[in-house]
Amino acid sequence: MTDASMDSPNTTRHATSLMATDARTKKRANAEKRFRAYGIVAIATGLFFLIVLFASILSQGIPAFQRTVVSVEFTLSPAQRDEAEGTLFKTKAYSDLFIGALNDQLTESGVTVDFDQDAIERLLGKVGGTIRTFYADNPDKLGEAVQFDLAASSRVDGYFKGRVSRDTLQDSRFLQLSDLDLVDALKEAGIIKQAFNWPFITGADSGVDNPGGAGIGASVVGSFFMMLVVLALSLPIGVAASIYLEEFAPQNRFTDLIEVNISNLAAVPSIVFGILGLAVFIQFMHLPQSAPLVGGLVLTLMTLPTIIISTRASLKAVPPSIRDAALGVGASKMQAVFHHVLPLAAPGILTGTIIGLAQALGETAPLLLIGMVGFVARGYPDGFVAGFTEPNSAMPAQIYTWAARADVGFYEKAWGGIIILLMFLLTMNIIAIILRRRFERRW
């Protein structure tokens, strides 16, 4: 079959020089150049928004990790203690002692300022009570010098962070203009300062009028228990379902229907799972409201399709020749799957599971409906079982709650919470990447 034997149509030969591009080639080259430009523009746009997102999150959220504290060195002798305990208004007595100590420190630094008991209360809350509780808990500290780091109120904190200024401040029972003079004086004396906000990371939520005391720690624990439930349920169920569907199930209408439904389930809005959880787990099964157990169950329903789809994809990616090889030496189907296919698919399954968990970790909508939003987690659950069954919040739900509160102090906390949440998600994604790199087999 040579060309000579064929009657080829009389086409024009490429007579022109290779050095000169013809119009058609030029057109194709231009089209390619344009396409590349579109791609670069698309990526640049994406990067721009990513940078804007990160910049705004960081600029708004970083202040949440700083708090304003008033540190006063304070010594209480046992005699003073007994005297204070003998008065009618005990906390008032402690408060007076504290103000005395504060005054001493101010004069020591050479700063003079007038203030009264009420101003201290606006700045630091009920100091007397805090001190009294401390000495009741630690009687051995009596007579020693103790450094008290007292959190300044949210508005004073805002004054330091630029949220509150002298021009915009209106006198109220929370803060008065004259108090800012005291704050400036304390700052000059080095008594009031900014410190890292550990209570924000380790603490629990506070009431609506105390943004300064709010912490995300308890809801991190709530999220952790939810993730335990999700992992313990969705991984075995999801993997078992995928292995059956991929390796054992006969190909018929019924399995097709199941497959289509699983794919569709992945696209169901999460709030639908929330209302399902409300109806089934709380109203029908009477599981406790706002509990991480219920949250975990709801999120399991949501995560299952993700895990099933990614597991099936990684099972499919294992070359059929491996199955043939195993069956060819007389392995049963189950041996072929468990000895050869599953280990090869494991990195993909793990990655899918972690991505699914990360999705579940950031999910808020279903938690709205089972009462994990708006719940004020004032403390940590006591014990492992309580972690599942006691009402708690979850990270995204906590962020939502803060963002919905009126005080601007909470707004800052919401951004800070988002940073913590993103750090968890980032960690999970990095783990997923490491696992995939580490266990990936090449052949």
Add this chain to the structure above:
Amino acid sequence: MNDMTRVERAVDSKDIKINAKKVQVYYGDTHAIKDVDVAIEDKTVTAFIGPSGCGKSTFLRCLNRMNDTIDICRVEGDILLDGEDIYDKRVDPVQLRAKVGMVFQKPNPFPKSIYDNVAYGPRIHGLAKNKAELDEIVEKSLRRGAIWDEVKDRLDTPGTGLSGGQQQRLCIARAVATEPEVLLMDEPCSALDPIATAQVEELIDELRSRYSVVIVTHSMQQAARVSQKTAFFHLGNLVEFGETGQIFTNPVDPRTESYITGRIG
């Protein structure tokens, strides 16, 4: 009937290992194999030749029921291994495949060590009582696969790290490790270079002393070189089956002649 064939064949001092009678294979509505009768002798290399899509691989996969894994595939007729119907309800294909080993077109070692590749079959069939016995089986199989000398110092390295020809010989070693009686080879050399092909062909000739070997090949030269019996398949029919020499020099059917001389295919 079967016994009578045996008596007749006994003259050539070769037993019939696999006797296929009126085998039909359907893929859904497609009739892939039509009325195939073939008698595969023990300690003989039987080659299946024919153009692509003629059903030779399909028929080969019927011999150890690898087609069971395909849902829409349906096999009719009788395939007797030592007089026992392998498609009988009582037969577990897992047991059958230990007796009828298979080597595939593309070398497919497990992504495990060379040792584990060979030891896998004996392990799942419980052929070795202890580590020493297993070591012995692995060495014997690798020797039969004519690859022992090349890999004896690196048994714990991955089997996927070997060259293509070595991988295929490793797969043959893996197949013989379960002590099969029949060895099916589905175009075992199609992914190999000429040197590796020559090594594998030499190996096939050695394996003949112990096993009944059935090989599917696209290369007529290969069929002529390694086989004693040749079956020519065309469009799902077994056109001609006989001594290799006779098929290649003096074919009875005009279609066989056309294929061998390169006019169809």
